[in-house]
Amino acid sequence: MPLDRELLDRLGAVVGEDGLVTALEGRLVYECDMHTFYRGMPDVVVLPRRTEQVQAVVRLCRAHRVPVVPRGAGTGLIGGAMAPRGGVMVALNRMNAILEVDLANRCATVQPGLVNLDLTRAVAPRGWLFAPDPSSQMVSTIGGNVATNAGGPHCLKYGITTNHVLGVELVTGTGDVVRLGGKTAERPGYDLLGVVVGAEGTFGLVTAVTVRLLHAPEAVKTVLAPFRTIADASETVSAIIAAGIVPAALEMMDATVIRAVNAGLEAGYPEDAGAVLLIELDGPRAEVEVQAARCAALCRAHDALEVRVARDEAERALLWKGRKAAAGAFGRIAPAYLLQDAVVPRSKLPAIMREMEAIAARHRVRIANVFHAGDGNLHPVICYDDRDPDELARARAANDELLRACLAMGGSVTGEHGVGVDKAESLALQYGEADLHFMARLRRVFDPDGLMNPGKLLPAHPACGEGFRPARPAPPAGTWV
Amino acid sequence: MSVAGGTLVAALAEVVGADRVRAAAEPVDGVRPRWVVAPTTVEQVARVLALAADAGLAVIPRGSGSALGLGRPPARAGLVLDLRGLDRVLEDRPDDLTISVEAGLTAGALAARLGARRQWLPVDPPGWRRRTLGGLVATAAAGPLRARYGTLRDLLLGVRFVQADGVVTWGGARVVKSVSGYDVPKLMVGALGTLGVLCELTLRLHPAPDVERTWLVTVPDAEAAAALVAAVADSTLEPSRVELLDAAALRATAAPAGALAVAVAFGSVEEAVAEQGARLEALARAVGGAATVVPDFWERYDAALVAGEGEVVLHVASLPSHLAPTLAAIHGAVGALGPGAGGLVTGCARLGLFRVVLTGAEVEAAARLVTTLREAVAPVEGSVIVHAGPRALRERVDPWGPVAPEVLALLRAVKATFDPAGVLNPGRFVGGL
Numbered sequence: 001m002p003l004d005r006e007l008l009d010r011l012g013a014v015v016g017e018d019g020l021v022t023a024l025e026g027r028l029v030y031e032c033d034m035h036t037f038y039r040g041m042p043d044v045v046v047l048p049r050r051t052e053q054v055q056a057v058v059r060l061c062r063a064h065r066v067p068v069v070p071r072g073a074g075t076g077l078i079g080g081a082m083a084p085r086g087g088v089m090v091a092l093n094r095m096n097a098i099l100e101v102d103l104a105n106r107c108a109t110v111q112p113g114l115v116n117l118d119l120t121r122a123v124a125p126r127g128w129l130f131a132p133d134p135s136s137q138m139v140s141t142i143g144g145n146v147a148t149n150a151g152g153p154h155c156l157k158y159g160i161t162t163n164h165v166l167g168v169e170l171v172t173g174t175g176d177v178v179r180l181g182g183k184t185a186e187r188p189g190y191d192l193l194g195v196v197v198g199a200e201g202t203f204g205l206v207t208a209v210t211v212r213l214l215h216a217p218e219a220v221k222t223v224l225a226p227f228r229t230i231a232d233a234s235e236t237v238s239a240i241i242a243a244g245i246v247p248a249a250l251e252m253m254d255a256t257v258i259r260a261v262n263a264g265l266e267a268g269y270p271e272d273a274g275a276v277l278l279i280e281l282d283g284p285r286a287e288v289e290v291q292a293a294r295c296a297a298l299c300r301a302h303d304a305l306e307v308r309v310a311r312d313e314a315e316r317a318l319l320w321k322g323r324k325a326a327a328g329a330f331g332r333i334a335p336a337y338l339l340q341d342a343v344v345p346r347s348k349l350p351a352i353m354r355e356m357e358a359i360a361a362r363h364r365v366r367i368a369n370v371f372h373a374g375d376g377n378l379h380p381v382i383c384y385d386d387r388d389p390d391e392l393a394r395a396r397a398a399n400d401e402l403l404r405a406c407l408a409m410g411g412s413v414t415g416e417h418g419v420g421v422d423k424a425e426s427l428a429l430q431y432g433e434a435d436l437h438f439m440a441r442l443r444r445v446f447d448p449d450g451l452m453n454p455g456k457l458l459p460a461h462p463a464c465g466e467g468f469r470p471a472r473p474a475p476p477a478g479t480w481v
Numbered sequence: 482m483s484v485a486g487g488t489l490v491a492a493l494a495e496v497v498g499a500d501r502v503r504a505a506a507e508p509v510d511g512v513r514p515r516w517v518v519a520p521t522t523v524e525q526v527a528r529v530l531a532l533a534a535d536a537g538l539a540v541i542p543r544g545s546g547s548a549l550g551l552g553r554p555p556a557r558a559g560l561v562l563d564l565r566g567l568d569r570v571l572e573d574r575p576d577d578l579t580i581s582v583e584a585g586l587t588a589g590a591l592a593a594r595l596g597a598r599r600q601w602l603p604v605d606p607p608g609w610r611r612r613t614l615g616g617l618v619a620t621a622a623a624g625p626l627r628a629r630y631g632t633l634r635d636l637l638l639g640v641r642f643v644q645a646d647g648v649v650t651w652g653g654a655r656v657v658k659s660v661s662g663y664d665v666p667k668l669m670v671g672a673l674g675t676l677g678v679l680c681e682l683t684l685r686l687h688p689a690p691d692v693e694r695t696w697l698v699t700v701p702d703a704e705a706a707a708a709l710v711a712a713v714a715d716s717t718l719e720p721s722r723v724e725l726l727d728a729a730a731l732r733a734t735a736a737p738a739g740a741l742a743v744a745v746a747f748g749s750v751e752e753a754v755a756e757q758g759a760r761l762e763a764l765a766r767a768v769g770g771a772a773t774v775v776p777d778f779w780e781r782y783d784a785a786l787v788a789g790e791g792e793v794v795l796h797v798a799s800l801p802s803h804l805a806p807t808l809a810a811i812h813g814a815v816g817a818l819g820p821g822a823g824g825l826v827t828g829c830a831r832l833g834l835f836r837v838v839l840t841g842a843e844v845e846a847a848a849r850l851v852t853t854l855r856e857a858v859a860p861v862e863g864s865v866i867v868h869a870g871p872r873a874l875r876e877r878v879d880p881w882g883p884v885a886p887e888v889l890a891l892l893r894a895v896k897a898t899f900d901p902a903g904v905l906n907p908g909r910f911v912g913g914l
Contacts, residue, residue, distance in 0.1 A: 104802035105833070106714060127715075149660045162664065163635050178887045184863050185627075185832040186798040188881035188911045189892050190676070194634060194667025198660050218717035242576040244599055244688030283719055287753035343656045347576035375658040376577075412659035419661060430661055434650045438899075439663050445894045457662065472647045473528045475492060475535070 003043045003088075007064045011046055011088065014056045019094070021045035030071065030089050031082055035339075038079030038421050042069060042089035049094045051169060051177060051207040058205065059175035061088050067454050068173075070201040072113060072144030075136040077339060078420025080148065080200050084455050090205055092143050098122055099208065105183050107166055109210045112143020119211070128213045131158040134416070135327055143206050149198030151416030153249040153323075156374040157282070158214070160416060162197040169208035170196055173447025183210060195442065200418055201453040203446035217282035220248070221292040222310040224319045225299040226273035230254050230369070233275035234349040236302040237373040240279070241346055243298060245291050249280040250374030251323050257370045257381075258322075260329040267322030273305060277373070278323050326370040333368055334383030336392075338399050341423075342406035343415040346376035355405045356380060363398040365391070377415035378406070404429065419457045426459075433463040433470050440464035489536050493518050493560075496528045505561060509541050510550050510909075511872045514558035521566035523583075523641060523649060523680040530678065530904070531647030533560055539907045540645075542674040544585060544613030548620045552673055552880055554872050556908025564615055567680060572655075575600065579638065579657060581683040584615025601689045603630035603721075605779070607786035607836075615679040621671030625722035625746075625779065628831040636685045637666045642677030645900035655683050668895075675910045676899045690748030693721060695778040696761055699731075699739030700770040703805035706741050708768045710804060710830045713745065716764070718757050721748040723831040724782070725804075727812070730827045733785035737773055741808075743830055744778060786827060786838070793839040793847050793870035797854055799863045800833040810857035811837055814850040818842050833863075839870075848877040855882055881911040 012020045021027055022044050031041040043066075048054045061068045067087030074081050083089055096113035101123060108130070110119060116137040119130045132145055133152035140150070146168065151160040158164075167181030181193035196203050227233040233252055240250065253261070253276045258269045269276050279295050281288045296307045310316040330337055344352045353369075360367040371379040380402060384395035403413055403426060413419075413426040428436065440458055444450070444466075458464045493502045493516065501519040508514075515538070520526045533540050538559025543549060545565070567583035568590070574580065575598055582591065588602065589610030595601050604617060605624035612622070618640075623632040630636070639653035652665025669679060700706045706725060713720060724744045731739055747757045758774070765772040788794045799807035808826065815824035815837070822842040828835035839847055847870065854865045867880035874880075884892065889912050896914040908914075 102802070103715065104711065105800045127717075149664070151658060151660075155658070159631075159635060160658065160660070162667075163631065172891075176887055176890075178891060179885065180888065182862050183800055184798040184858075184861065185829070185834055186621075186796055186866070187864050187884075188866055189884050189888060190672055190895055190911075191621075191634060191667045191670055192888070192891060192895070194670070195663050195665070198664050215715065215717060217719075238576055241578060246578075246688065284717065284749060284753040284757055286756045287719075287749045290750040290752060343654070343658055345574055345577040345579070345656050347574060372658075376656055377658050410655045412654040412656050412661050414661045415656075415658040416660060423661065427662055430654075432651065434644075434648045435652060435662075435665075437648075438644070438650050438652065438665065441898050442663055442665075442668070442895070445891065445898050470648045473524070473531045473649075475528070475532060 003066060007060060007066065008044060010060055011044060011057060014053050014060070015046045015048050019047040019049070030091070033074045033076040033079060033081040035077050035079045035422055038082055040082040040084035040086070042083035043086045045089045045091050047091050047094050051171065054090060054205050054207050055171045055175055055177055057088065057090060058171050061451060062175055062449060065449070065451065067451050069453050070147065070205045072141030073136070073139045075140040076144065076148060076420065077417045078422040080418060080420035080456055084421065092141065095207065102183070103128060103213065106213050107183055107210055108213055109208060110142055111208060112141060112146070112206050114142050116140050116142055116145055123213055127216050129216050130211055131164055131214050132161045135324065142209055142211065146197050146206050146209055147200050148418035151377070153251055153372060156250055156372065157246050157248040162194065164212045165193065165197050165209060166212055167210035168193060168196055168206045170204050170206055172204040173449060173452040181210070200420065200457045202443055202457050204452055219285035219288040220280065220282040220316065221288045222316045222319050223279040223292055223295055224308040225277045225279065225304040226270045226306060227275045227277065227302070227304055228273070230275040230353050231350055232302050233277050234353050236277060236299055237349055238347050239298045239302060240295055241374065243294060245294060247279050247295070247374060248282040249278070251278040252276070252369065252371055252373035253323065253326060254369040256333060256366065256368035257326050257329065260332045261322040261325055263332055264329050265321060265325055267325070268318065269322055270305060278319060330381055333381065334366065334385065336384055336386035338382040338395055340378060340380045340382065340399060340402060341414045341417040342378050342403055342411055344376045344378065344406050344409045344411040346374065348409045349373060349376060352378065352406060352409060356402060359398050359401050359405065363394040365395050365398050367398070375415070376411070421456055424457060424459045428459045428461050436461055436463040437468055437470050489532060490516065492532050493529060496532070497521070497525050509558050509561060510554045512555045512558040514541060514561050516560045517563055518560050519563040519566050523643065526562065526678055526680055527643045527647045527649045529562065530643050530645065534646050534902065534904050540904055541906055542678045544616030545587065545611050547608060547612055548616055550869050551620055552909035553875055553913060554908065555906060562678060565613065570594070571681060578686045578688070579655065579683060580686060581655060581681060582614060584679040584682055585613050587611060587613055588617060595686060596689070599689045600686045602636065602684055603687055604633055604636065605783065607783055614682055618670055618679055618682060619672065619674045625724045625829060628723045628829055629719070629721040630687060634667055634670045637670055637682060638685055639683035640666045640669050640679060641681035642669060642679050644677050645902065645904040650677065653683065657685055673906055673910050675896060675906045675914055678905065691750045692754045693746055693748035694754050694758060695744055695746040695775055696758055696772045697736055697742050697744050697775045697778065698765040698770045698772045699737060699742045700768060701740065703741060703808045705768040705770055706743050706830065707804040709743055709764060709770060710801060712764045712768070713761070714801065714831060718760060720745050722746040723829065725826070725828050725830040727826040729823065729825040733825060734781045736775060788838060788869050791871060793842055793874060794868040795837040795851065796866045796868050797835040797837060797858060797863065798833065799835065799858050800861045801831065803861055804830060804833060807835065807858060810854060811835060814853045815839070818846045818850060822846065844871060844873045844877055847874050851878045884911055
């Protein structure tokens with residue numbers, strides 16, 4: 001349904017004509033994120049520069065009962081930054097300033113459109129960094145990271161985005177501007193900041209973020225260990241964690257990915273390996289040395305084919321090159337693929353890997369694996385040929401079965417990508433009716449009209465509806481008068 | 482529907498057993514509840530809450546009871562829900578560094594179990610061993626280890642709680658990494674049980690370091706302390722605790738005497754602890770301080786800081802960049818308390834947090850001090866929370882302090898959504914929620 005002229009005019013008055021995208025060809029680029037399966041074109045895209053403009057846009061949309069969809073770089077993998085119900089997309093890319101770097105208090109305040117890596121680049125000369133490092137960090141925005149509560153390889157040691165957000169400025173679904181959290185470490189009241197991070201824009205639009213900065217570690221050591229089988233590599237991961245070592249990153253790639261990566265660049269991974277582990281330790285030099293030696297010993301004890309330790313930054317970069325290129329290499333594996341983001345308890349890695357092989361065989365699909373093994377966050381890449389409808393159906397069946405297998409082991413349906421539309425229905429597998437009902441009511445606190453990124457994050461389940469009443473415990477018989 | 486008193490007791494007894502319902506003998510923060518009910522399972526908690534909600538009774542959940550004086554006095558008190566009977570370990574996953582426990586388990590009992598395998602839950606507010614894990618979560622309690630490990634906000638992965646109407650609800654996950662849906666566990670941390678009664682907690686554990694050693698750096702003045710804390714922060718040192726102690730705190734911990742000190746601990750492999758300690762000693766010399774290794778420091782620190790009867794405990798949140806002026810404001814205000822009164826100041830210097838214990842302070846004088854300190858930290862958007870103290874003080878000043886009106890509106894909306902009738906801890910939380 002096209003927007004009425006009056007709303008368009010008023011939006012234009014708020015953001016200026018150059019901040020308004022109305023033409024079809026202009027809007028086309030906004031119709032999907034990196035999960036191109038899900039498409040929904042906004043009726044208009046606005047590009048605000050200031051919080052007051054965002055607030056005015058939200059208020060206008062509320063008055064006209066029009067959905068509001070936030071968007072950063074569009075690198076999400078869940079269909080979160082597209083407009084399935086049309087409406088107004090608020091692209092925050094022009095709000096990309098670093099408002100303040102406050103190293104004395106180990107934090108920085110930035111606008112949501114700032115690219116993740118640009119923050120680290122700004123503070124790196126002084127020896128500091130912003131820890132969350134999603135693979136998309138060269139393009140993804142900090143606002144998008146906050147919305148999806150993004151992770152990354154190094155969140156094994158440092159935690160995901162929420163552990164690094166100290167405060168936000170939020171334009172709520174009612175068009176109010178609130179500041180939640182801040183630089184000080186304690187404050188009275190519910191931890192609303194904690195639920196805004198990861199809310200995927202369903203509570204409103206984040207217009208400023210105060211993030212924690214960390215001092216760069218003294219030393220970094222990267223170890224690469226190929227194994228004959230993925231089972232050996234999985235056992236090694238469990239052994240490292242069980243030995244009380246929490247590496248900065250602990251990544252795994254299976255044979256399919258190793259070959260795809262090798263074909264694309266000279267990563268130098270052994271072709272005969274069934275799996276490769278990439279282990280990175282950082283911290284005080286003496287600690288890193290001792291722990292690297294312990295990790296190497298554990299790798300050898302689990303029959304690693306070799307243990308390669310990067311001697312300098314150039315070698316370290318080379319060892320990481322293949323891992324970082326993995327996502328781009330998927331195209332060499334298959335014409336199309338489903339990327340999963342499920343989690344299992346890390347001690348269940350060997351079990352889920354066996355299960356995955358069985359699932360792949362059962363559905364006659366190829367599943368490639370490159371993932372954050374240290375925290376049990378799987379990224380199976382289920383390959384299919386999109387010209388073959390039967391293969392797509394089998395890939396989807398395998399995907400579904402895999403998700404259920406992860407949940408049966410006590411896992412989660414998403415570790416770092418988020419829910420969006422892709423996982424919305426899966427939430428009903430992980431949560432009961434009362435749990436979904438709780439979340440839906442929380443959403444209505446921030447967005448009573450249901451206009452903020454509608455159709456995302458929660459399933460279209462009766463428990464998420466307004467009239468739902470979850471079951472209460474029955475009173476003992478005969479006690480009522 | 483209503484239930485006559487006698488019938489309600491019978492119903493409660495049928496749920497938890499007659500021996501686990503009794504008439505309340507003690508008031509809670511000056512308000513006399515009618516019954517104390519001690520369930521032993523989540524299902525029992527749910528049924529008790531359903532009964533209480535239908536009968537219009539306010540419910541005060543309790544663990545060890547150490548924080549029953551936190552916040553405003555309760556507006557009403559129908560029954561106290563004693564959760565110490567929910568003390569089982571539900572699922573222990575040593576190789577995952579996670580554990581699921583019932584909320585009534587004490588942190589000390591958990592530590593004993595985890596210590597045997599060289600893991601820990603790094604949460605150490607004063608007196609933590611005797612406190613229940615549910616109580617620690619509900620009060621967002623944290624101690625010196627937050628400097629490295631964060632708080633329960635960072636460690637609570639999943640939570641099972643019972644809503645005000647008796648509906649059992651689960652939020653979060655049992656794995657260390659999950660972004661499936663809203664981060665409900667965070668909403669429960671520090672909510673003082675006003676949104677739900679915490680029953681089960683899934684916690685992230687950390688490996689205990691091979692060695693942890695503590696250097697006490699005595700410094701001449703607050704500027705030197707601030708300079709040391711800043712130098713440590715702007716270095717590659719990775720301390721596990723960075724605590725400030727004033728002269729009174731040093732006396733209380735029987736530590737080497739001095740005007741002021743910063744206790745810095747490093748936990749790692751022996752080589753890294755020794756090496757970082759040597760670097761710290763150099764940083765200490767550069768600010769005119771002297772560093773000494775103090776064995777068993779944190780046990781003494783913990784024992785010295787548990788608040789005594791009638792003492793006032795304040796949490797002052799400022800910024801690391803304002804360490805010296807905030808400390809000066811605190812000491813100035815303590816000095817103005819009048820004869821016979823005194824104060825002891827500690828705190829997580831790395832985060833600009835202070836914990837102030839006042840002894841012998843008149844209510845009026847303590848109230849003035851709270852107001853003065855709130856003004857002092859207002860420019861950095863800091864806060865002063867009265868964590869313990871006589872009821873009269875918490876009636877005289879809002880123990881939580883001011884909250885921006887638009888934020889308060891959201892807090893009210895959250896409470897009104899999940900506990901519209903005000904069953905859970907009514908009146909105690911921020912804004913009288």
